[in-house]
Amino acid sequence: MIIQTKYFGEQEIKETEIISFSFGIPGFAHDKRFILQPFGEAFSILQSVDDEDVAFIVTSPFLYFEGYSVDLPDHFVQQLDIRSQEDVAVWVIVSVRKPFSESTVNLKAPIIINGSKKLGKQYIPDRSDYSLRARLAAAASEKRA
Template sequence: MKIFTKYFGEQEVDASEIVTFPAGLPGFSDEKRFIFQPFGEVFSILQSIDRTEIAFVTTSPFLFFDRYSVDLPDHFVRQLAVQSESDVAVRVIVSVQKPFSESTANLRAPVIINTRDRIGKQYIPERSSYSLRERLMPKADTPKKGV
């Protein structure tokens, strides 16, 4: 199927690449179908299939934050029909800034994907020590922070 994307224009997409978000994403509850498009070596675009303008830069938090972890409650695991830890991919939404060194990641609300069944949901815990805006790159005068 052909779709129009925010960053890459018209693209041919295989239906098997679509990730379904049954509840949509917070603020975008009507958007249920997305794809991940590679964007450089460590980023990807979470692109809505149905609305070109809805696209989010994402990355794996584990590439930038050594001590990051997500402990999903049982009800969340059941909602995504996760059968094995190997079925799970964790992505965080990146807020790209100028200069890029000021860009941040939303570690508090990761996007969790059941890669086997292609089902996703943003996990928003009641309490979290993680920030909504954690710098991807440490300031030049500070060591890398492992959240």
């Protein structure tokens, strides 16, 4: 199938690549089908299949934030039909700023994807000690130190 993407133009994808977000993503409830596209070494694009303008730059929080963890409640695990930890990919949305060193990630509400079932959902906990705007550059320099 051919889709239009925000960053890569027209792309041919397979139906098996589509990740279903049955609840959409908050603020984008009408977008329920996405694909992940690699974007450099540390980033990917979570691209809507149905709206080329809806695309999020995402990264793994574990690349930048050593102690980061997510404890998913049982109902969330059931919604995504998660059977094992190997099924789960955790992504955080990047807010790109100029200069890039000012870019932040939303650690408070990660995107959880069950890769084997191709199901995804943004996890928004009632309470979290994580920031909505954690600076990537600060985390990267701490990891190097």
